Amino acid sequence: MGYVGRFAPSPTGPLHAGSLRTAVASYLDAKAHHGLWLIRLEDLDTPRNIPNADEQIISALAICGMHADDKIVWQSQRQHFYQTAFDQLQAFIYPCACSRKEIADSQTLTGSNGAVIYPGTCRDGIAKDKTVRSWRLRVPNATEPHNNISFTDRWQGQQEESLALETGDFVLKRADGFWAYQLAVVVDDALQGVTHIVRGADLLHSTARQIYSQSLLHIPTPSYLHVPVVTNDLGEKLSKQTGAESLDLTQPVEILLTAARGLELSLDEQRVNSVESFWKQAIPAWAARFL
Ligand code: GLU
Numbered sequence: 001m002g003y004v005g006r007f008a009p010s011p012t013g014p015l016h017a018g019s020l021r022t023a024v025a026s027y028l029d030a031k032a033h034h035g036l037w038l039i040r041l042e043d044l045d046t047p048r049n050i051p052n053a054d055e056q057i058i059s060a061l062a063i064c065g066m067h068a069d070d071k072i073v074w075q076s077q078r079q080h081f082y083q084t085a086f087d088q089l090q091a092f093i094y095p096c097a098c099s100r101k102e103i104a105d106s107q108t109l110t111g112s113n114g115a116v117i118y119p120g121t122c123r124d125g126i127a128k129d130k131t132v133r134s135w136r137l138r139v140p141n142a143t144e145p146h147n148n149i150s151f152t153d154r155w156q157g158q159q160e161e162s163l164a165l166e167t168g169d170f171v172l173k174r175a176d177g178f179w180a181y182q183l184a185v186v187v188d189d190a191l192q193g194v195t196h197i198v199r200g201a202d203l204l205h206s207t208a209r210q211i212y213s214q215s216l217l218h219i220p221t222p223s224y225l226h227v228p229v230v231t232n233d234l235g236e237k238l239s240k241q242t243g244a245e246s247l248d249l250t251q252p253v254e255i256l257l258t259a260a261r262g263l264e265l266s267l268d269e270q271r272v273n274s275v276e277s278f279w280k281q282a283i284p285a286w287a288a289r290f291l
Contacts, residue, residue, distance in 0.1 A: 007026045012053065013239075016230075016240070018200065020064070021259045024260065025263055041057075042185070064252050064255070078188065088217060093135050093136065096136045096171070097133055133175050136171055142164035151211060154223060155225045163212055170209055186210050196225070197225070198225045
């Protein structure tokens with residue numbers, strides 16, 4: 001099977017140093033494998049979308065020499081696919097009436113990364129006077145063998161996660177009609193034939209849920225590589241909320257070299273004087289390390 005990789009930004013703001021690092025890593029991995037590299041705009045969380053951020057991201061990528069090898073897709077135009085997968089998962093899905101606050105108040109159990117574990121309050125049905133807020137996917141109980149999901153991450157090494165003890169039953173759809181990232185990403189990666197996922201390590205903890213969903217949908221599990229995220233001075237993941245500065249797109253070579261340093265690639269920087277010469281050095285350097 002040929003290599004298909006992708007970069008899947010959420011258009012919540014322009015590309016910043018963190019998302020550029022992920023884009024560069026996914027592009028390098030695709031090109032080092034002589035594979036295809038796709039762009040998918042993950043614009044389902046519409047209140048967080050910033051107008052034109054999608055076009056800004058696409059043009060920033062192009063300035064840095066990264067062009068998609070196939071049609072760019074927007075998740076907001078693919079809702080019917082998520083509905084089909086949701087229907088296929090019916091046997092494992094139940095409606096949930098809990099608010100965030102109720103979940104936080106009802107349970108002190110948290111996973112190792114501090115996230116609240118859903119305690120399963122609505123597993124056996126919701127009270128008549130309650131309204132549905134979301135639909136959740138039931139995960140196995142902690143004692144069931146398929147509760148533990150293991151995979152080898154190409155950067156982070158061997159991973160194992162207990163779905164019951166780290167996450168609990170998770171949301172696939174909200175009652176106001178929004179599809180959850182966890183469902184949409186699995187559906188789209190499969191439909192687009194993605195074989196290799198390269199993304200930020202902030203999503204390492206989502207991977208077990210995604211592998212579990214793939215198994216229920218009988219779709220293949222791609223290989224995973226999670227690159228370290230860019231952090232600010234406080235050690236927080238760089239994002240618009242944590243004050244990410246916008247990239248200086250008049251200096252594409254500089255910003256690409258910064259991304260490469262963050263990916264621990266050693267390049268002969270004196271000899272990088274154009275976007276083309278950057279990729280000419282960076283692709284073999286990545287291949288030497290990861291292939
Ligand atoms: N849209 C997600 C983000 O911007 C990335 C999803 C993924 O790569 O799986 O953080």
